Amino acid sequence: MIRRVSGPHVHLVGAAIARVLLGVGALHFYLSNYSHRAFVLGPHSYLTHTRGPTLYSLAHSPASFEVVFHLGIVAAAAFTLFGGRPLAAAHAVMFWSAYARNPDIFDGGDTFGRIAAIILIAAITNAYFAPGAKRRRDHLKPDSWSSFAHNGAVVLLGFQIVVVYLSAGLQKATGSPWIAGSALYQISQLRDYAFVHWTPLLTNRAVVVPLTNAIVVLEVGFPIAIWTRARVPWIAACALMHAGIAVTMGLVGFAFNMWAGLAICLTDEELIRAGTRLPSRFRSRAVQRRQRTRAPATPAPLR
């Protein structure tokens, strides 16, 4: 048990990817509500109360509201690009403030993003994909408070994503439309989520039943699968499911946030191995350097 949080930093690549995806998810949230920001978050919003302490309650005038809202965008962008604990804290405070001002506009993905942003304050999110990442990796000290906090945050985020899938999966498993396999057909008719008109495709029992049941199996099986050899394909299947939800139901921000949660479940070795399979223009410099320094496979001399 102690070994899981002590020793060297784990899941540094996953934490960095999670940071980028959560940051993009938060930026997506801010920018998709940009044209209606005064109506949903401003001092003259339709809401007459707040959920908790929020920086938006300090903004009594439209001008001060604009400052707070744009600070949120700047914090999310800086967190995405640079990472690190102070920026994680700044982003978490700004994102929490938006939530406390108006929880109505937060979907499940934003809720996960809000919780993950708080947890990532303890993690090292800038050891990869950030300026100065190499130098930072060279100075990491195992068994320091920093490493304990980082490894603990990784465990917490892993636990949180397990809670999401297990809770959603078990509740689905008790619902008759999910068991009967017709839930997706029902959802496809909901006008609030009708981004792709795919109801005719789902009238086919051979399509809708396996798809619906696969979602329940993926979610319920997730906590077990991530401890087995099936972890990588299972996570890939979950990522694909979120891509499908983003396209068909318009829940793009939800996908970014859930992909972030999935990335933290993969080890550095798994992510670097996946990175080496990418076309060279998409590969990070760290992965390319690692490939270059690998010894060339020369044939053994003949004797």
Added chain:
Amino acid sequence: MEAAPRAAVSHHVIRRTAARTNVRAAVVWAVIAVYAFAVGVHVMPNTAIRRAFARPANAVAVPLFAQRWNLFAPAPPTANLSTLMLVRYTLHGVVHTSQLVDLSAKVRRASTWRPWAPPRLVRVVSKYNVAFEEQAWADEREAFRHNIRLNAKLPAWFAGEVARRRARNLTEYGRVLSAAAPAGAPAGAAIMSVRGLVVRTPLVPFAQRHSKPQTATIALADPDAPARLVQPGVVGGRGTMVVFDSGWLSYDKGVAEMAP
């Protein structure tokens, strides 16, 4: 001669380092355990365990980590809910009432128009649609319990109770309608009041998936008809009904415009 004390010192350092490691690990695991307990109980279904530990668990989980993961579970909605809006305004000294404006359709169009970054206005309107539908059914059950006929004049105490339960939602709903009202009135008109009707249109069940879905025909004969809890027959179409009527609410000029 010098080897023995050095060994003793290094042994002491190793023990101290190990103790420090164990303390740090214990602190981190304690935090993880508290979080796991609080969130685990917080998201748990309503069981005896949840009831027993809900208070300490929620004290930790709710302030910062409140969450609910019933994503279309246990069953997805069985109907589409829409808000239809009426706007009353004066133009050149004459009072007019607008045609029914399908506010839900407008905010849905605004979303599908930007599929990669849809604004969350749909969630705002749907929140009140869902809340009013739930309240309508709850009020109806309550009325049956007290032997009150919904299609007759409601007793004052019951009407007061219903109004009290809906007060906050109704205030905010009025602000949402006010924010969207300029879209329902011509330029230069002075808006006086707004009114929202929540219409429920059932989905086609899977067993009837090959049948053609009916389009609801909306016909509101009298814009001043009194607000009722449930008004069957106001809207045509199979199973379609008005589940909530806000009545005329005063227009709130101070709320930021929605402009779907």
